Amino acid sequence: MRQSQLFTKTRREDPKDETAKNAKLLIRGGYIHKEMAGVYDYLPLGLMVLKKIEAIIREEMNALGAQELLLTSLQNPALWEASGRFDDKQVDNWFKTHLHNGENFHAGSELGLANTHEEPLAAMLVNHLHSYRDLPIYAYQFQTKFRNELRAKSGIMRGREFLMKDLYSFSRTEEDFRDFYEQCAEAYLRIFARVGLGEVTFRTFASGGSFGDFSDEFQTLSTAGEDIIYLDRERGLAINKEIYNDDILKRLAFDKEKLAEVKAIEVGNIFPLGTRFAEALNLHFIDEDGTKRFPLMGSYGIGLGRLLGTIVEVLSRDDGICWPVAVAPFAVHLVTLPGATEVRGLADDLYQQLTKQGLAVLYDDRPVGAGEKLTDSDLLGLPYRIIVSDRTLAANQLEVRVNADQKTEAVAPDKLVAFLDSKQQK
């Protein structure tokens, strides 16, 4: 894409109403726009990143045999009253609204805006689950959640409105459930590795709530994290502070001496739900022996905005982001500096050539000064920056910088594709 056609602009100054690094850099780069605290628009570059994250997650969900669907935001209270979760005293982050009753918008039937989807999914499946032969069922979605957070100061990491991947499993037996739960845990680790956070993300024991002994979180080490975990690097496992005590350490075979207290961001969680929601919504099946049973349920969430924000928190410098190739809006930033007309000609040719090779290129063809271009390029943070200027033209060499290690190399124009290939980044 030619940058002259991109409608978003960068800005030099941090937004005054943001304290989170992710929001500062993403707003300055024109990736997102703030509507209000915890409510952000995705502008074209930001949406490209979000869609790449979505595609990676979708691949891993499909590989688990899960089927994608799309449930609604508007919620019938009856389904949530059945589980006791419509009451604001039970769930403290509902947004609620009213159906127009013909006279007054604000006096019709009350509706909820979904913050999760156990209840409507279980209720819907009553039409589709009859026999043990229908199990297991794995269903997931990418859907906008609404959570009426009292405070939302972490940029896109704690949204009042945000896109979430939520997967739900329905299994016949505890063994089947646990087997899938572990498969999903492995898929989650693959997802976090693929988006560039593999080395700093750890499976973490957390509270199981009323459903079981433990749930599992996936925590990414970051000073911006709101969670505290105790990490055993050797085992590659951690334990959330909320359940940290000597009894539990012993039960989980953690050696206190080996644990480091660190801040972390919860980028995903997986949760055993037992039969609570199936019972509440009367979702049952007839087992092989003719008895009526409730399926065992699990839920598995990843907030896409939070994951995107975490990538920025972990992989950026003060002057810009450093996108991993797998989620970068473009792999290559091709930048001309002001100079002879031949500079433009060579850059145009390179743009055609790289695009033809299947590389996603943002081509900064704007007629602005070198300083502005380089500052913008640092801020946007694409994996490979290629400079074309009078100087590089005279030397018959391009200046290629790899963002991840900030190393710059001189590469002849006709060797560029091979060079980028050698970086195994196509």
Added chain:
Amino acid sequence: MRQSQLFTKTRREDPKDETAKNAKLLIRGGYIHKEMAGVYDYLPLGLMVLKKIEAIIREEMNALGAQELLLTSLQNPALWEASGRFDDKQVDNWFKTHLHNGENFHAGSELGLANTHEEPLAAMLVNHLHSYRDLPIYAYQFQTKFRNELRAKSGIMRGREFLMKDLYSFSRTEEDFRDFYEQCAEAYLRIFARVGLGEVTFRTFASGGSFGDFSDEFQTLSTAGEDIIYLDRERGLAINKEIYNDDILKRLAFDKEKLAEVKAIEVGNIFPLGTRFAEALNLHFIDEDGTKRFPLMGSYGIGLGRLLGTIVEVLSRDDGICWPVAVAPFAVHLVTLPGATEVRGLADDLYQQLTKQGLAVLYDDRPVGAGEKLTDSDLLGLPYRIIVSDRTLAANQLEVRVNADQKTEAVAPDKLVAFLDSKQQK
């Protein structure tokens, strides 16, 4: 996909609370699930159709040079008070909610749930539009809209919550605006043709509201339509009853004698907005001569659920849907009937072979009776149905039915790929 693994089931009986044919067939087929009137979940097969429609629209939007973004549902009232559209008396279909104020959810700041996005888009662009060189700007999204409809009896054709493609244009001059407006009208006709409604969809003059003489609707002929239009088939143009009078007919050079009064479904609309929203939100640019000017705005909408529902209304029979290949969840329905084990072997081979050829195949491998399988197949309505049974095996011929014309042909197994190719459907 193996149908035995699809978690949705069909049902024989029409849902009792639906009068619209689209909702009846889609619910019976397991494409959608009703949460409440005007609020539907997309189950796996339904979501596949929705995603195919989305992909077609996205291609056409990108070809116009429009850039995709994603705005939010939660709306700050201040932006809408600037244009006078937050008041329920001015806009009669708001859903509104409240921000948690720390004590009471229902007493915090009031927020709206977006039913359209002119105001937030114009406000956001204040950060990005400075000079006439920044124009034109074309931005679009696929985003969930909320509309508090008093009545919602048309199945997925009138949603209280629905996915909409909304495109907005910002142009420097009236000429630039009109030029893009016409390009978009052509793109819309291509979209409706690609989803299979080309022959029954007509550009239709409609009220311009307060912004101009006319807007344009795209109306699909259907007895299920809520609109009445007067159609000149020769010109391929129509006029909405809402503006039908002798003066306007004359102005638009319609010959009254040639007009037929017909019912139609509005599947899209394009709308000149002038400078109303730019002025209200103070979105301006500095023109070449140094003067401050407001861009001319247009909006261009297609409701994806309504379009999907219209395809069902127009292209179905009482016993099932008839998906065009371009939007079908699968191109081929491969169905085994109960019989010898060789039937299953041949079908397994065909499934592998067709899938390898890049065809999307739903393979009904379920151990159920022939009657149930054929009834389900009619209901689901995939473009090509291939029967493998003892009878077809004995004849060394498959039974291939083309859903669009209901014609059945006998095709040798080794000629199947060529046969489907010859239908130009891959």
